[in-house]
Amino acid sequence: MNELQFLTWTRGPGLNIAVGILLLGVLWRLIEIYTLGRKKDLAAPRHAAGASGLHTVFRRSLPPPGMLKRSPVSYIGGYLFHVGLAIIVFLGAPHILLIKNLIGLSWPALPSQFIGLAAVVTMAAMVVVLFDRINKPVKHFLSTFEDWFTWAVTFLPVLTGWMATQHLLLPYTQMLALHILSAEILLVVLPFSKLFHGFTLFGSRWYNGRVNAHKGVPV
């Protein structure tokens, strides 16, 4: 397989397989989790302003009082790379084009220089949170193979995408093929790893908010 054939494979069958596994995987995992159900709370509810599942879904996006000071790297690094990833994935011109080809929807893109900058900031933030994971006793203690692996799986598409656009190290075609392949690995890994928090965090926040709202506590 030469580099052009490789690129063609990643853009064709490779992409189809990855998106297929992602969709089926996400669907399977959501069913696996949420069909477990939960018992109805029979205690008489107490009502309080600001206490509900939905409130917590939004409220938990901000650090609770005192927490930013306790763990600034987690919050600032976390915000930077999550927002950075979202900007790159959803506002980069080639990605919008891909989404358009897949589902037919499209929207205006940001200039490529801006996306390039977002990629650099995202990678820098990811490296910082990686060092934090290595250095901070709690994070290091909690870390398993999955944590290092998912970090790499998330980092590589950003790195290869940025290198392809900057024409670094490898010819564009090769780097682009690697970029697409790494993104496909990310899609395949996503439903079956902690990366799935991108889906379940809404359910988790909602449950937490709902259970505590029953007692009249906004959490």
Place this chain on the structure above:
Amino acid sequence: MSASLERGIHALKEVIDAPIASYFSSCVHCGLCAEACLFYTETSDPKYTPIHKLEPLRRVYEQEYTLLGRLKKMVGLSKPVTDAELDQWQELVYDSCTLCGRCSLVCPVGNDIVYMVRKFREGMAVSGHVPDGIKGATKRTVETGGPMGLKWPAVANVLKHAEENTGLKIPVDQTGADYLVLLSSMEIVNYPEYIEALAKIFHKAGISYTLASDAYEATNAGIQIGNSDLAKVIVSRIVDAAERLKVKKVLSPECGHAYMAIRWEGPNLVGRPFGFEVVHVLELLDELRQKGVLKMKDKFKDPLILHDPCQIVRRGGVLQAPEPLIRQVAENYIPIADKQKLNWCCGGGGGASAIHTEEAEALRAKAFRIKKRQIEEAGVDTMVTFCANCRITIEEGFDHYEMNTKLLGLTELLAEHLEPVDANSASALP
């Protein structure tokens, strides 16, 4: 696999529901929950990270309820949960978790970690991995009515003294009263002033109440241990008495986990909603304050801070009552930074204070440093709280650090400064 371990794993499988599955699937190992846990902040030992305390439960979830986990189990790639491991986890689930729920307040993906610890304890209880101290307290509650092994004659004796001291009749087993008053053993034994305070306040407000000679104990060691069957036996005693005496409301004492047990867990344990209302004593007092019944003859002068018990405030939802009440009676109340639902635990909740091993006591003393700091930073010599168990733990902390801080119960403080009662009315002793 031993029979008890098998039952324990089965119990763990039973408690895993959609929220728990969602929580485990959401955790990104960020470790922020550690920053909310006093056992971590005061020891810097990563093993006290709240989510880590659930590792055996997480593996049971993964191995039993996820496709990948089941595949891994089939080909022998997963690590089974063992008796030795659960034994090791006892320290993490009981000694170093007070079910305070502060971790559930900070998790960025929204995990309600304390919800999971509470469920995990059910499997620990079934498989026999429960500290002796809590086991003993539960056994005594079932056999004698209270965790301290206190029987009714002793309670009746305390009531008699309270009647003598206040000049007021304390009704027992009276049908049709507004309130059935529950107590906690600790109040009966260590803080009988609480009963006197209530008698005075009820008298002044003209509210009818009664105690039940077969259901006076509000605490529920079954819940602390994580044994739902025992918890149900204990809570049913109160439900039966409330229904037999046809009261409108049941009054939970200051005690934090007693309130949790009867108000929030009770209906779920007996499997039906209650036909009566459960009210925390501070909710009642605040209602009386708003009606203008709770008038003070004078105010407490010394500067003080408030310790909000976790099970009443953060976990129980009695958020608004404590501050107005303390302002009602204290001239120099100093609000602290982490107050109300953000307050730090005393270190002895969730049954932890019943564990008397050397290690558990040393750990509690370490965890108490956070309260010590709060007191020192506020520069006060008085702290007020409203949970009998917090009081015991805090007094132990004061002793350990040889602090001269005064600890007061909010209800008693209010009673002490209440306008005097008129002993010539109907409920006065003849």
